[in-house]
Amino acid sequence: MERKGAAKIRLGMVGGGRDAFIGGVHRIAARLDDQYELVAGCFSSTPEKSRASGADLGLDPARVYDDFAAMAQREARLKEGIEAVAIVTPNHMHYPAAKEFLKRGIHVICDKPLTATLAEAKKMVKAAESSGALFVLTHNYTGYPMVRQARAMVAAGELGAIRVVQVEYPQDWLTEALEATGQKQAGWRTDPERSGAGGSIGDIGTHAMNLAGFVSGLRLEAVCADMQSFVEGRRVDDNAHVLLRFEGGARGMLWSSQVAPGNENALRLRIYGEKGGLEWAQEEPNTLWHAPFGEAPRRIRRGYAGSDGAAGRVSRIPSGHPEGYLEAFATIYTEAAAAIRARAAGTALPEGVLYPGVGDGVDGVAFVDACVRSSARGGVWVTPAR
């Protein structure tokens, strides 16, 4: 997946200063396949912090900004200004930041969830649609090779009609009131003003829902959610139990939790159809279980016998050499680079290139909104308002 001959894409970043988690991940992801060069940034709303972060990264101080709107304006005018921007702020800043770049034709690579509110999500769609630039949402789990293979297998009918989708994403880092200790990540992620009305359901449930849809190809029809804030004083859910109904009759369950001791980042998907089942777990991502009904289950490993072209397209190294989270994240960036280059060249998207977009983002925010409404009404069936 290494760049072959093409020039690197000039990248800017909004958010991701010192102390942030996801900004550093985006930078590694952008760099891993040598597709991008980070040349500008507004790393914090605190000017000193933004500048210190820019210096850490060895950027030209003239291209380290205090304000993302100023950054968008100036970069758009520079001859060698950024071609794309990564937006890695807390959720409530995604839309205000993204719109500044979109309206100037700068491609946006935005962290998930799309926005903190459904109203903003719809504005983001408009901003993206009216822009000539691309909008890429980093639902990074879709970048794992075996997730790609699972999707391809379902699409090829290897499971037959899908009946049941079980997806879960338990963590344990909010088992206690970490937000009360001043920990930055816990702070904004449990603050509805910055994170949105969903807690675990927004932070990780959206990943789980996106993954389920990405692999199964199914559209969500209705949810029935029972959400809790187990930790006293917490302002958003820290555990969500959701029943899922899909268009066409398939059913599912989704569980997100941040209070399940012993779970790190245990996203796991199981899909069952008339002809077989698939299982995948994020913490052991190079393995995909395939159980054709009536046969012994097969352990398919990335790059090994049984692994197909959809996985191979987004792999870097041979089987048995584990690729992980950063590689999957990098794949989103590298797919985006292919799309950006195709757009620039006016050519079709190369075969197989795939990335989550603004539509996936709206689906995610609508899912959160539906779950919140369902649970608030005592756990009734609600249709997502897309």
Place this chain on the structure above:
Amino acid sequence: MERKGAAKIRLGMVGGGRDAFIGGVHRIAARLDDQYELVAGCFSSTPEKSRASGADLGLDPARVYDDFAAMAQREARLKEGIEAVAIVTPNHMHYPAAKEFLKRGIHVICDKPLTATLAEAKKMVKAAESSGALFVLTHNYTGYPMVRQARAMVAAGELGAIRVVQVEYPQDWLTEALEATGQKQAGWRTDPERSGAGGSIGDIGTHAMNLAGFVSGLRLEAVCADMQSFVEGRRVDDNAHVLLRFEGGARGMLWSSQVAPGNENALRLRIYGEKGGLEWAQEEPNTLWHAPFGEAPRRIRRGYAGSDGAAGRVSRIPSGHPEGYLEAFATIYTEAAAAIRARAAGTALPEGVLYPGVGDGVDGVAFVDACVRSSARGGVWVTPAR
């Protein structure tokens, strides 16, 4: 757990003839610890089959019956008649058979679910309460040593207050319309007349629910169920998704399925509290995972360091020598034997002896009934009618 000095208990059996599955399991379970001697039986409603089965087992032909009522009458009058009877018929025959023995003071060891209907379940309670005999329900999964340990750990407060209970029991043997092929097990288990209104929820969902309650010590408050019959023409559910609310505020999810390819008998329980989590899976039953919050998870194995007295009481062999399903089932029988002997001797139940009874059975049937009603009404919250 081997018998030490005491005489064997004389046992009869109703059901369990040639072709049956669970009857043979009960016989091994009764024999394994040398606590019982099978001396009589009515193995089938077809007289020839009953007799042939009795001959296979080497029983005295005079004690092989065509009719369970006749068996109860005669055995009750014999000087060395049976002291206990195992009832291993399809569900709808549990009550008619059990009451004949209960009213004659013969202890009953009955397969689950208790009955096919809630009305019958309530009659069974009365029959058991008005009898001087014991009633034991073979929720066999409660016999696993690591399940016993899990229960003891929760009871001792090692997890703190319980917040979340995730339990599931997927299988795949009904992925296709096996009942249409004449297969006997599939036939009665998908026939509401013989099995009750629940399909997967009655056959295996009751086991899952019982296990969740046994380990967590929580009482079910309400369910919201979405149940399907994915296989065309099937008359009962083959997949059930259930949200659980427990008294005191804990929440849970239960999934039972018989159409999940790649799953054999994958009962699995996960419990999370304020202070830690536990995980147990029936297919690898000698292992219990314990994750104290803030510490590295521990793999506790039966008989090995970390395994406690509650597990040791019901273990037969050292760690690393796997005990399985039959041993757990035998534990129910051996616990019942201890109870029967204590009853006969007029002494207290020995410390630690534990077995599921008629109350657990009613809880199970009420759970099925509530799920069926919830799902029939489109997936609303329903309180079990106990």
Place this chain on the structure above:
Amino acid sequence: MERKGAAKIRLGMVGGGRDAFIGGVHRIAARLDDQYELVAGCFSSTPEKSRASGADLGLDPARVYDDFAAMAQREARLKEGIEAVAIVTPNHMHYPAAKEFLKRGIHVICDKPLTATLAEAKKMVKAAESSGALFVLTHNYTGYPMVRQARAMVAAGELGAIRVVQVEYPQDWLTEALEATGQKQAGWRTDPERSGAGGSIGDIGTHAMNLAGFVSGLRLEAVCADMQSFVEGRRVDDNAHVLLRFEGGARGMLWSSQVAPGNENALRLRIYGEKGGLEWAQEEPNTLWHAPFGEAPRRIRRGYAGSDGAAGRVSRIPSGHPEGYLEAFATIYTEAAAAIRARAAGTALPEGVLYPGVGDGVDGVAFVDACVRSSARGGVWVTPAR
């Protein structure tokens, strides 16, 4: 595998009194499929202990003996005397006890290893050959269904010519000087007078070697062993590293250890041929991994798709209901029962019946002898003296 119609075989036992481990296992194994009835025993060389043990088991006191020779004499003369005897003493008593029964035509079911010395092993062969009775050695791991399947697959050529055999059996219970604490099992198993010259290599290495030969069908040609007694003062090896050469060119490694912390009873076999590989682990015995070269590996589970007749013949319950150590042990007894009945009836051994015999026992003792000699000479290649 339940007895069908035939009478139970009358069984005696030598050894296995209170405090013993393996005697209780043999009794459960004899009972599980209802094939035997224990009617006599000499449970200890201490008369009081023998009698107390007989009383625990509910035996007729007249058939509880202080002396195994007296037991053999009297039982041989009784009209309904024992037909078979289980010998479960420490190793050095196997031969003295067995010969008394063999010469009187009483079938012997003997724990492993065959004897404590090679000289005695050869005498045992003669005693067995000159007797009309059967000799069965309880290499119980050969009774696991998936071990049977592995053997059948190799025999059917599914792996092609075998190249490499990796077998290991680590434990940790002798990590410290347990024998110095008075623990009975540790005492005799580390005493060369009672156990033989091999420590871990005799106690568990023989199991590993037997399993490797049973599945691979290969004959051992030479060994090169490096054995240690890591615990100070220990008189036998507690860790053994052995290189294996097989007739025909295959090579292997065997590791036995009783000082490997974290290992319970971790017998594990891996076999690789020109066309594929197999892996099996005793602590998860219902699973067999099959990796046909160039295809995704398959997880074959007992009773599930991919599991064959060789496994099915010795299974009792459906897939997903784990069978364990006791069931595998019981299979040795049940196979022996089939052989005893065929011998009594003068008919051929029923198809598929398989059990380890005195020849396997000599192979095991010769293997230990060769390892001890190899290691004593500094780790040179030695041919087993069969």
Place this chain on the structure above:
Amino acid sequence: MERKGAAKIRLGMVGGGRDAFIGGVHRIAARLDDQYELVAGCFSSTPEKSRASGADLGLDPARVYDDFAAMAQREARLKEGIEAVAIVTPNHMHYPAAKEFLKRGIHVICDKPLTATLAEAKKMVKAAESSGALFVLTHNYTGYPMVRQARAMVAAGELGAIRVVQVEYPQDWLTEALEATGQKQAGWRTDPERSGAGGSIGDIGTHAMNLAGFVSGLRLEAVCADMQSFVEGRRVDDNAHVLLRFEGGARGMLWSSQVAPGNENALRLRIYGEKGGLEWAQEEPNTLWHAPFGEAPRRIRRGYAGSDGAAGRVSRIPSGHPEGYLEAFATIYTEAAAAIRARAAGTALPEGVLYPGVGDGVDGVAFVDACVRSSARGGVWVTPAR
């Protein structure tokens, strides 16, 4: 581990053109933490191929060379010439290439094994010792966080005195005569002229041996090896069984194989001491098992509770977000960058920085040499000639 403020190190590469495997890995590793900039290269001994590879990578054509000696000469004279060079050729070219750079004071980052012969290895030591530049050998598995933690735990005495080291590295890609098909990797790796006298033992056995020494801290004293070429016509071993004796009395086993179907890259290390055991497997690298004797084993995961500073120093992302092979490889590069910068600044190596050097390389080549000699003499004990 991201670069903070310091300038990127200018890097060249020898080898690693189109079709190569490991060159691309080195480039990602160099880039991942943003520590290096690739600015020059001699990617192939075929000039066209070297140039095409340089163009793929976007290098200035003036710095793409046909000849590594010319590259060393010119780059040494350039004002902004390379500071370090990555050598990723087949083994027999490591020394000829490295010496050109070492003698000009350019740091060398060299793939393993150090050289194809022991004679060359000793020359490499001299070249490294007489150079002012650093020599880094990419035994990349030492870069895994949980390997670092294992080493730190052993060094801190958590296992007590080490007794047993079990290490293995099975693969299956040479199960058939792949070298006969023209496959490039198989070609040179089975050619003793290019690879050295060791086949599997040199290619992967050296990794296993290095890992065992890195974690245990033990020095190898003697080996006894039995090596085979199972595939007809193969000129080097494809399977090696080795007994290990360490200074101080610990013992071990090493198995390397390229003909074990079902194995991808299954490097696995187990270490047992008086007080506990550790297990680590490369294909699931974020997990380290720790079994303190007498306690339940703990599953330690990178970044999660129980994971220590030695692991944390070389981690990039939170627990549950799997890091893999490329990250571990990048750690070697990032550690080298720290060493290069300290050397340039004349300061001490920062605390914790650790990388394999030329001494480790000689140990590896001496190990291969000893195994080859041992096996050639029929499997006798041989002391490595360091």
